Amino acid sequence: MHHDETISTLKFGQLCKTIRNHAHKNEVVDDKTRLKTAQVKIQELMVQLAENRDSNSNPAIEERVKEMTIHAETERQRSDDLQNRLDKLQAFVRKRGSVLQLVGSSPGGGRKRSLSQRR
Numbered sequence: 001m002h003h004d005e006t007i008s009t010l011k012f013g014q015l016c017k018t019i020r021n022h023a024h025k026n027e028v029v030d031d032k033t034r035l036k037t038a039q040v041k042i043q044e045l046m047v048q049l050a051e052n053r054d055s056n057s058n059p060a061i062e063e064r065v066k067e068m069t070i071h072a073e074t075e076r077q078r079s080d081d082l083q084n085r086l087d088k089l090q091a092f093v094r095k096r097g098s099v100l101q102l103v104g105s106s107p108g109g110g111r112k113r114s115l116s117q118r119r
Helices: 003-017 031-054 059-104
Strands: none
Touching: 031 059
C-alpha cells in the first residue's frame, strides 16, 4: 500500500544519519583581548625557549629555538603594534568626545550648522 513512501522515508533517515555537525562558539575579540592573548603567548614561548636552552645541545633543538625566538619577537612586535593602535584609538575617541562637547555647548542652542550656513 504505502510501500514507496516507506522506502522514501527510510532513505531519508539513512541520509540524515550521515550528517555531522561541528558546532563552535563565535567569539568577538576586541583589541585589548588580542593584546592580552599575544602577551600570554609571548610569555609561553619565552618559557619554552628557556627550557630548551637548558636541555642538551642538539642541532634540531637549536633550530627550534631560533624559530621560537623569531616567533616570539614577531609576537612582541605585533603586541606593541596593537598597543600603539589601541592608544591612538583611545586618544582619538577622547579628543573626539571633547570636540563633541564643545560643539554641543556652542551658542545657538547646540544646533549644528554646516559651513555654508555659518557664512
